[in-house]
Amino acid sequence: MREHGGNLDVAQQRFGGAAEDWIDLSTGINRVPYPFVDVELRQWSALPSQSEVESLHAAARKAYGTDAPIVAVGGAQAAIQLLPHLAPRGRARILAPTYNEYAGMLSAAGWDVTEVSDLAALAEAELAVVVNPNNPDGRQHDRHELLALLPRVGRLVIDESFADAVPGISLAPEAGQPGLLILRSFGKFYGLAGLRLGFAVGSEPDIAALAAMAGPWPVSGSAIAIGRRALLDRDWAIATIARLADDCVRLDMAARSKGWTLLGGTPLFRLYNVGDALAAQERLARGLIWSRVFRQKPEWLRLGLPGNETEWSRLSAVLSSV
DSSP, X not given: OOOOSOOHHHHHHHHOOOGGGOEEOSSOOOSSOOOOOOOOHHHHHSOOOHHHHHHHHHHHHHHHTOOSOEEEESSHHHHHHHGGGSXXXXXXXXXXXXXXXXXXXXXXXXXXXXXXXXXXXXTTOSEEEEESSOTTTOOOOOHHHHHHHGGGSSEEEEEOTTOTTSGGXXXXXXXXXXXXXXXXXXXXXXXXXXXXXEEXXXXXXXXXXXXXXXXXXXXXXXXXXXXXHHHHOHHHHHHHHHHHHHHHHHHHHHHHHTTOEEEEEETTEEEEEOSSHHHHHHHHHTTTEEOEEETTEEEEEEEEOOOSHHHHHHHHHHHHHO
């Protein structure tokens, strides 16, 4: 398995503690999740009906501001795993550094994969991948520049897993035209990653092909019930966007006090140059706070945002000793 955040079992093996003792800031998952709602027994005991699935799709279209075809899948990761089989193998170009599953999955499926550093280098690829905002550095790309790539690539995949907190950058309203495929994650912004829910938005042929590969029941009844309610709760989303923005400022100030340099991030995580990231991770871990480091970038440390005042206080106390 490729390296990812959320590997709390590794932290426990090295530093001890039960899972509930840790503050896991190694992911970009909102630590203030959407309030859990009661799910009817039927959602657990019966297979999801097509009308229930369509009601979830309608809620997602409304949340993402699109009328394009859409399909729910078991997290954005599920769509990434289907992506190599959406078209005949050819040249895949990925704007990097970015989420490491794209290169791994495409290479394993026989694609000719090249990671590039600027948008122009994506041209002429049969499949071009851009994560926007990017993980792990939060880099954002102009909507018009991305759309200008469409005539120059076979298929343009825009991963918007972290776009809920910055909705203005989304290309979901432009989806439906040939060659454009948008991937969305539900679990990150709504803090319910264990629900395993995500969406692909695109042209009719692409969405039909992905739906066929995903199978007849790609998401659970509970995911449909909770996801639909959360996606339609715009008041919660607006309040969460505002809170995350304030919390980013708070975390950046704390990091600056330690001499760490902000490299980028999104409203769900921040990326810092800390000099020796492994050493910083270990010092945080001794206070049972887990962070994300990157093998290829030994000075990079990524932190998610604490979820409540108790977690903020613990982080402040540990940082004071780092």
